[in-house]
Amino acid sequence: MIYDCQPDIGGVPVAHIHLPDGSFTLTWVLVWWFWALVLVGAALLLARRTKQIDPGKITIAAFVTAASFAIFQVQIPIAGGVHMNLTPLIGILAGPVLGALVVFIVNILSAAIGHGGWGLVGANVLVNFSEVLAAYITYRGLKRVTSSLFSRAGIATFAGLFVGNIAMMGIILISGIQGVTQTTSQILVGLSLLAAVNMGVAVIEAIITGLMVEYIGRVRPEILDGDRG
Amino acid sequence: MTGFGEMRGLLIFGLILLIIVIVSLAAYLVTGPMGIEARYSHAVGMPAEEEEPGGGWFGFSLEGNPLLYVVILVILGIICLAAYLRWRKQEAR
Numbered sequence: 274m275i276y277d278c279q280p281d282i283g284g285v286p287v288a289h290i291h292l293p294d295g296s297f298t299l300t301w302v303l304v305w306w307f308w309a310l311v312l313v314g315a316a317l318l319l320a321r322r323t324k325q326i327d328p329g330k331i332t333i334a335a336f337v338t339a340a341s342f343a344i345f346q347v348q349i350p351i352a353g354g355v356h357m358n359l360t361p362l363i364g365i366l367a368g369p370v371l372g373a374l375v376v377f378i379v380n381i382l383s384a385a386i387g388h389g390g391w392g393l394v395g396a397n398v399l400v401n402f403s404e405v406l407a408a409y410i411t412y413r414g415l416k417r418v419t420s421s422l423f424s425r426a427g428i429a430t431f432a433g434l435f436v437g438n439i440a441m442m443g444i445i446l447i448s449g450i451q452g453v454t455q456t457t458s459q460i461l462v463g464l465s466l467l468a469a470v471n472m473g474v475a476v477i478e479a480i481i482t483g484l485m486v487e488y489i490g491r492v493r494p495e496i497l498d499g500d501r502g
Numbered sequence: 503m504t505g506f507g508e509m510r511g512l513l514i515f516g517l518i519l520l521i522i523v524i525v526s527l528a529a530y531l532v533t534g535p536m537g538i539e540a541r542y543s544h545a546v547g548m549p550a551e552e553e554e555p556g557g558g559w560f561g562f563s564l565e566g567n568p569l570l571y572v573v574i575l576v577i578l579g580i581i582c583l584a585a586y587l588r589w590r591k592q593e594a595r
Contacts, residue, residue: 291542328592332585339578346571348538350561355538382574388566419511427515431522445546455547463545469529470541472522479519 290397290441292450294390301448306395309377312402316373333496334371337363341379346388355474360401361408361433362482365426366489366496372405373398396444403440408433422497426486430479431472438468 297305320326341359348356358379363372380394380401389397412429419425442464446457455463490497536544543549564571 291538292546292548296546296548328585328589332582332589335578335582335585339575339582342578343575346565348563348565356565383566386566386570386574415511419507419514421508421511421515424508424511424515428511428518431518450546450548453547460546463547466529466533467541467545469525470533473526473530476519476522476526479515483515 290393290400290445292393292445294392296450297392297396297448298451302392302395304395305393305399305444305448309395309398312373312398313377316370319370320374329496330367330371334367334375337367338375338378341375342382345379345383346386349474349477351474351477355471357474357478357481358401358404359478359482360404360437361412361426361430361478362485364405364408364433365412365429365482365486369402369406369409372409373402376401376405396448400437400440400444404433404437406433407436421487422490423483423487427479427483430482431475434472434475434478438471442468 337359341363345356345358360372360376363375367375377398380389380397383389384391384394408429411432412425415425415428442461445464446461449457450460453460486497533541533544
């Protein structure tokens with residue numbers, strides 16, 4: 274099944290999985306959109322189960338949404354051009370439930386301004402959510418290992434972005450790319466090199482996230498306490 | 503755990519950072535300098551997208567429509583302010 278429509282807003286037909294619309298068949302576009310909507314639905318259900326969502330959590334979710342959207346669109350002149358998305362910070366501060374909603378909103382807004390095709394929003398929400406979840410689990414799991422908030426947040430960022438790259442590779446390999454002659458193993462090698470370069474920016478993101486979490490821990494430690502999300 | 507725990511965390515962080523820098527640099531030397539879209543296209547064997555002409559500030563550039571970016575950012579800012587004021591009001595009670 275051939276699916277080919279290039280977004281014409283802004284002229285940059287790429288998403289977090291930086292491929293143009295039409296790279297995946299319509300079937301796979303719908304599959305990833307379906308699972309992304311299931312994820313968002315589950316997050317909404319879990320959020321509704323909480324009798325009264327703490328307004329503090331809502332505020333934090335709003336701030337990380339704005340920060341993530343703002344930084345997501347900025348291409349940084351490193352290794353030819355990369356961008357950060359702050360998903361590990363979303364996981365640490367907002368937790369996985371609100372985090373799922375945040376990454377969905379950020380991806381929708383990004384597609385709305387022309388950064389990314391609508392067809393890849395579903396896949397990118399899943400990639401970003403895997404980063405949120407991995408960072409959240411790692412950050413909390415490291416509590417018994419180290420008391421340093423900077424280290425916990427930094428290592429959680431590395432873990433989140435590593436898992437995100439694996440998810441990105443998995444989604445591309447499962448879906449396949451339309452109109453290319455490369456074998457799966459050739460694509461795997463290409464994506465592995467891409468993921469390795471991508472991880473370079475994780476160093477900057479880890480340091481920024483570490484510093485932010487350490488600062489928050491100093492001035493408003495209650496934001497980092499308890500079971501968020 | 504304060505002193506030792508903190509040092510242990512920093513050591514683990516530093517070790518991971520070092521490994522990532524080495525692996526990332528090696529991968530970069532193999533693939534060479536290219537924009538993010540070109541890097542993706544190259545990785546999966548698609549014809550490279552035409553790169554956007556330069557611009558931006560000191561190499562930093564915006565992806566997508568700049569006007570819509572600012573509009574959405576302002577709306578998000580207003581939502582943040584409203585959420586923050588509501589939080590402060592509840593905390594004061």
